[in-house]
Each structure stands twice: as structure tokens, then as C-alpha cells.
Amino acid sequence: LMTGCGQDGGKIIMGTNAEFEPFEYKTESGIVGNFDGLDVAIAQEIAKDMGKELAVEDMDFGSLIGAVSTGKVNFVAAGMTIKPDRLENADFSDTYFDAGQVIIVKKGQTDIKSNEDLKDKKIGVQEGTTGDEAVSELGGSTEVYRFKKGMDAVLDLNNDKIDAVVIDEMPARAFVAKNEGLEILDEPFTVESYAIAVKKGDTATLEAINKTLKRIKEDGTFDELYKKYIDA
Numbered sequence: 001l002m003t004g005c006g007q008d009g010g011k012i013i014m015g016t017n018a019e020f021e022p023f024e025y026k027t028e029s030g031i032v033g034n035f036d037g038l039d040v041a042i043a044q045e046i047a048k049d050m051g052k053e054l055a056v057e058d059m060d061f062g063s064l065i066g067a068v069s070t071g072k073v074n075f076v077a078a079g080m081t082i083k084p085d086r087l088e089n090a091d092f093s094d095t096y097f098d099a100g101q102v103i104i105v106k107k108g109q110t111d112i113k114s115n116e117d118l119k120d121k122k123i124g125v126q127e128g129t130t131g132d133e134a135v136s137e138l139g140g141s142t143e144v145y146r147f148k149k150g151m152d153a154v155l156d157l158n159n160d161k162i163d164a165v166v167i168d169e170m171p172a173r174a175f176v177a178k179n180e181g182l183e184i185l186d187e188p189f190t191v192e193s194y195a196i197a198v199k200k201g202d203t204a205t206l207e208a209i210n211k212t213l214k215r216i217k218e219d220g221t222f223d224e225l226y227k228k229y230i231d232a
């Protein structure tokens with residue numbers, strides 16, 4: 001017997017990396033098992049419109065595009081930025097969130113005041129992300145410290161093992177809210193847009209996703225979810 005909102009159409013599997021609050025994270029009382037977040041809530045709307053039950057498959061961020069291109073998951077919702085090399089390996093939905101990388105530093109430090117100051121420093125990033133890419137391109141003697149979880153980068157920053165963390169703005173805010181000694185620089189480091197990825201050529205899933213994104217933007221659902229997860 002099916003449970004949840006899917007009644008007859010079986011399951012649809014969302015691939016994600018649930019270390020990215022407020023988009024996807026683990027909690028005792030999640031909306032799908034232990035998982036919660038804006039992406040999970042959007043995926044639930046997609047599943048509902050398809051008449052299917054949503055399942056969440058949690059994995060390393062760097063495994064997500066592979067998982068969707070081999071059919072292990074039906075789509076990826078992971079605060080994932082559209083960028084050229086990903087478009088070679090997956091198709092992307094309409095964008096649903098304007099985002100970007102920001103710089104987290106320790107309060108009171110004076111070495112890093114703007115983007116230019118990142119060069120030649122020790123910078124923590126989340127492996128395989130656009131933040132990793134942007135920092136890796138700095139060159140010079142910049143040292144890139146790659147972590148599977150953004151939170152682990154933040155812990156090393158707290159312990160003075162690295163000079164800064166470059167990560168997406170919303171998770172950065174969530175991390176800083178939990179670590180009093182940290183702050184985010186005002187100047188954004190990159191400007192990006194999130195979208196949902198499907199297997200190349202899977203137009204049926206892609207069209208269903210775009211249809212739901214359009215619906216939730218028009219009927220107020222997206223605004224409600226935004227208030228719940230982003231403006232909370």
C-alpha cells in the first residue's frame with residue numbers, strides 16, 4: 001500500500017545532499033522522513049502534481065549529477081547552480097532561486113575585507129560546488145580546503161585552521177546564526193541561480209517540474225514556503 005501523498009503512481013526519487021540548510025537538512029521531524037527544507041517542500045509539490053510519493057536519496061554533493069544521469073534518482077534538488085559543465089551532463093528546469101557565494105570570516109579579523117583579499121589565503125569550500133570552483137580559480141598561493149559538509153568547513157574556521165569559508169549565502173546565514181564568532185562579508189563573491197536537474201533528454205520529468213514551479217509561483221505556495229524556510 002502506498003503512503004504519503006502518492007496514491008497510484010509509485011515513487012519519485014529526489015537526489016540531494018542534506019547538509020544545506022535551509023534548502024535541505026536532516027531533523028527529527030522532517031516533512032519527508034528526517035528530511036526538511038525548501039527544496040524538499042518544492043519536491044513534494046512536484047510529486048503531488050505527478051500523483052507520486054516523494055522519496056529522498058541523500059548523498060555527497062559531487063555524486064548528484066552522476067546519480068541523475070544514470071537514473072538512480074529522478075531529479076536533483078540541492079540548491080544546485082546552473083552552470084555550463086553541468087548542462088553537458090543533465091538538463092535543468094527553470095530557475096527558482098537567486099543565490100550566490102559569500103565569504104564567512106571570524107568576527108574581528110582584519111585580513112579579509114573584500115573579495116580580492118581571498119587570494120593567498122586558506123579557504124574552506126564544499127567539495128564540487130560553485131564555491132569550490134570560484135576559489136580554485138583564484139590561483140596564486142591560495143590554499144583550497146575541500147569539505148564534504150559546509151558545517152565542517154565552518155568548524156575549521158572557528159578553530160583558526162582556515163582563514164575564510166566560501167559557501168552559498170543562505171546556508172552561510174544558517175551557519176553564522178549558530179556560531180556567534182563568525183560573520184558574512186557584505187560584498188557577494190558570485191551571483192548564481194538554482195534549478196532542478198533531470199537526466200539529459202528526460203523531457204517528461206522536466207516539463208512536469210517546470211509546470212509545478214510555475215503553479216507554485218502563481219498560486220502563492222512558493223511565497224508561503226519562502227516565508228517558512230527563508231524568512232523564518
Ligand code: GLN
Binds near residue numbers: 017061081129
Ligand atoms: N549552489 C552550489 C552549487 O551548485 C552549492 C550547492 C550545495 O552545496 N548544495 O555548487
